[in-house]
Amino acid sequence: MAETKEKPKERRKTRTISSSRSTTNSQSKKQTPYLTATSTTQQLFWFAGVATCIKLLLIPAYRSTDFEVHRHWLALTSSLPLPLWYFDATSPWTLDYPPFFAYFELLLSSFARLLDPTIVDLRRGLDYSADSVVYFQRLSVIVADLGLLYGAYRFARKLDGARRTMLLVLIVWSPALLIVDHIHFQYNGFLIGILLVSLSFLEEGRDLIGGFFFAVLLCFKHLFAVAAPVYFVYLLRHYCRGGIGTGFWRFLKMGAVVGAVFGMAFGPFIYHRQMHQVLSRMFPFGRGLCHAYWAPNFWVFYIIADKGLAFVLTRLGFHIKASAASFTGGLVGDSSPFSVLPQVTPLVTFLLVILAISPCLVKAWRDPQPKNITRWVAYAYTCGFLFGWHVHEKASIHFVIPLGIVALHSLEDARHYFLLSTGTV
16 A cells, blocks of 8 residues: 555656656757857858868969959949949950949959059059959958858758758858859859848748848849749749738839839939940840850750761761851850851740749749748759850859758758769869
């Protein structure tokens, strides 16, 4: 009987212990977001520190033509009034990025002038290659990469330890960004950071601010517009829902936000009636179907097939007119005609890109899930890389970095990422 009386007491003790454990667990769960944010920040600082050391060591790397391109844009924006920016022809490297990037160059020029006034001199600065130019531009890219770090942080803070570490490796230590930005020289890092910020807000269901950041990105670099159809369909179905009245009101809000961003960027040029000139500089279709450094896309095989057919038919006695110009070029010139195969125009490439993206658009229309938006955007940029007009090799970064985030979802996604990232870097 004594033993049977003691059992209820033991049960009470067990309940007390279990309740205290549940209280402790609930308290630890409440502390988890803060602890995760703190550990993510510390880990991000460590990854960024290592990456910065490597970037500093790469300062003496070879000097690409893009050093002179961006040096000239520093001089152009600081020496000429705004209405002349997209008319200037002092250098072959004319301004062909949207206005926000021109404003960014203007901001940088104020610091470059303090270091070496010749950098921002429109005439005397032509082909200026002093060490001051190299050091300033290399360091400016490193500082601008803070935008990339913030974009990586917004995704990393939601992940556990192992997946967070892998994400930071794939983004902060990306070999593609290291090669293109810190060896060749470009400002892709902070632009990718803006894209990641936009995608992170969309995944959280904060569509309005996600759309805002994508509009900002387009006003920095218009080549990111390949994903605009995906954004439009997704936001139309996910954000502009809730009935006709609510949906229309949200559509107007999104339109007002995007319109305000584009108004800030292009407003001064609209005021001076220069939009035709701005757009002609931003879309120089005369540069040819392929870029000087061939991107390994569909059109390379199309050109090879045309050359092969021309060679075979010539050997067989057919008169084939050989094209004199090149299919590639970094400057505006004549697009080379094909000898045998049908001609390819910018409209053809545009339609092919839209056709390739269409399965993704159908999925976004039918089931606009926030968890899939990064995957769909990466797919759109892949289609643009494969079928676009005058695609740069660095455009692979547009889908490789977002795919690094998708790769953490499953082993199959990781395989796709490995295939595409190793094939394009």
